[in-house]
Amino acid sequence: MDMFVVRGGRPLRGRVTVSGAKNAALPIMAAALAANGTTVLHGVPDLVDVTTLSQVLRSLGMFVERRPDNSLALTAVDEQRCLADYELVRRMRASVCVLGPLLGRRGRACVSLPGGCNIGHRPIDLHLKGLRALGAQITIDRGYVFARADRLIGTDIYLGGSFGSTVTGTCNVLCAAVFAEGVTTISAAACEPEVVDLGRYLNAMGARIEGLGTPLLRIEGVHSLAAVEHTVIPDRIEAATLLIAATMAGGRLQVDNVDAQHLAAVIDVLRMVGVGIEIRDRTVIVTAPDRIRSLDITALPYPGIPTDVQAQLTALLSTAEGISVVTDKVFPDRFMHIPELMRMGANVRREGASSIISGVKTLSGACVMASDLRASAALLLAALAADGESVIRRVYHLDRGYERLEQKLNQVGADITRVADLPETMPNSLQLSEAEQQPLAVDASDVPPPKFLSKGEFDRYRTPQ
Structure with missing residues (x-):
């Protein structure tokens, strides 16, 4: 250290x-999971958190490359992977922002709960509330969120919490709602510029989001999103x-x-x-x-x-x-x-x-x-x-x-x-132990299936060996 x-x-x-905004870059990188083709992001800062999320995305079948012009290129090459493992997610709470894009695009997600935080209690209950409202079946078992949805249906969602709106929760629900059939409205949505930047990126890919920058978002669902170039705020x-x-x-x-x-x-x-x-x-x-x-x-x-x-x-x-x-x-x-x-x-x-x-x-x-x-x-x-x-x-x-x-x-x-x-x-x-200094390998072979999935069904969440 x-x-x-x-x-x-x-x-x-x-x-x-x-530099470019970390808190905008991370949810936009996660949203690239939902795109067809190669997303090119400009202005993504070279940070530990960006490196951590890049590792999470690679474990989910994404090709992530920082190019000589300092842009970041992201392409989904294996859409069968849906497991964000604890050993990666524990490094950074914001890794949970892959939950919405995975559910919206791939119909299933297995994401480790992010755990505690030095700045206070930060539950993801509002994230899960919004995704359930869209029709997702969600179970929490042994520290993992297991989410599945054959189809998402537009609905009215309220995301207000005890201490105001949830920024990452708004991003997660937004990335799932763009694929929901019909119209979704999100009340008490976060108004932060980073949420607006994510919405602009999604709209550039073909999403139909209105009300960005206000507490009321209206999302008309689409079938697919096309990758684009985007510059982070x-x-x-x-x-x-x-x-x-x-x-x-x-x-x-x-x-x-x-x-x-x-x-x-x-x-x-x-x-x-x-x-x-x-x-x-x-x-x-x-x-x-x-x-x-x-x-x-x-x-x-x-x-x-x-x-x-x-x-x-x-x-x-x-x-x-x-x-x-x-x-x-x-x-x-x-x-x-x-x-x-x-x-x-x-x-x-x-x-x-x-x-x-x-x-x-x-x-x-x-x-x-x-x-x-x-x-x-x-x-x-x-x-x-x-x-x-x-x-x-x-x-x-x-x-x-x-x-x-x-x-x-x-x-x-x-x-x-x-x-x-x-x-x-x-x-x-x-001091870090020798084990903590070693590169982490993603291996979910010892994670038991949740109660509502058979072992065969749960195997589809795992990283292919």
């Missing part, structure tokens, strides 16, 4: 370009992270390949705390103030402040003048970054789904450990602003969702060194 050594106190100046979370980085470190940074409409809530927050923001077409220029003002903010589903930026904004407000309150109504337990920020001198108190922040003038360098993807970004931003040197461990979390972030920051003035985390400096609980 690697770690970062960060020398803080260096302002950021220059230009940096945002810019990553609004990376863009927000870079804007906050420049605000915390100081300086003036030009961030290119940004859709400012996708960042309206974040840009509004930055302006309210005193940051200078200039928007030019696909570019946002941020000028940091000497000291930011305190603010009360709440993370909400789109178009609100993204929960994926909550940790970064918490780091930012830890240096604000006055008392701030940060509340997360999407993932109320997503505050594992707070104890690590406190190691760097932040004054933060957790109260339920909120953190109360008494701003300090400066943070100090320290050894900290990332707990998840966005927490790792928050710690990196804090280290950029801190006095002295910081060491950030478990940066593999960061590599899941940011394409060469430390290189981009170094190009505009940061001082970040990626080094191997020496075994003697790591707790035993963080």
